[in-house]
Amino acid sequence: MKKILSSVLVAGMLLSVGVVNATAADGASGPxxxxxxxxxxxxxxxxxxxxxxxxxxxxxxNIIGYIDSY
Structure with a gap:
């Protein structure tokens, strides 16, 4: 039982890392x-x-200097 629980925990952690990397693939730092x-x-x-x-x-x-609000 302990071995199954630990393997499920490791699989969940690996899947969660994959999801985080997939969401950051196409954004401000992406292509x-x-x-x-x-x-x-x-x-x-x-x-x-x-x-x-x-x-x-x-x-x-470019360096943004004086900004005037309307």
Missing amino acids: KSYNAVGKIGAVIMNPYGVAPLTAIINDGR
């Missing part, structure tokens, strides 16, 4: 590329599909 739009670069809204108020700015290695 997606975005066109530069505007003066500051590409703005990616909701990049992970789970947080609609999240945005990432790909600034194209």
